[in-house]
Amino acid sequence: xxxxxxxxxxxxxxxxxxxxxxxxxxxxxxxxxxxxxxxxxxxxxxxxxxxxxxxxxxxxxxxxxxxxxxxxxxxxxxxxxxxxxxxxxxxxxxxxxxxxxxxxxxxxxx
Numbered sequence: 168x169x170x171x172x173x174x175x176x177x178x179x180x181x182x183x184x185x186x187x188x189x190x191x192x193x194x195x196x197x198x199x200x201x202x203x204x205x206x207x208x209x210x211x212x213x214x215x216x217x218x219x220x221x222x223x224x225x226x227x228x229x230x231x232x233x234x235x236x237x238x239x240x241x242x243x244x245x246x247x248x249x250x251x252x253x254x255x256x257x258x259x260x261x262x263x264x265x266x267x268x269x270x271x272x273x274x275x276x277x
Contacts, residue, residue: 187221190204201214
């Protein structure tokens with residue numbers, strides 16, 4: 168019996184759901200910030216929808232992460248990083264954001 172997709176009842180594409188959850192987890196953003204970022208890309212979702220996706224799909228994405236806590240944004244322990252590391256990571260965030268958008272969003276939404 169084939170395994171059913173966990174996204175089968177959602178109108179939104181899995182790529183957009185993954186992007187929203189990843190943004191919420193990886194960057195220090197609020198649900199409303201994620202809503203605003205998606206809106207700038209032409210994706211109209213409510214912050215409560217992002218919260219629902221987080222509650223539903225974050226455990227699945229965390230289980231799918233195979234690189235351990237060093238590479239998985241769902242398992243990062245920010246207390247282990249130093250202040251200079253935080254500054255370096257903060258300057259790299261815009262470039263990482265552009266890369267995430269290019270990788271996760273369909274070309275029609277760019």
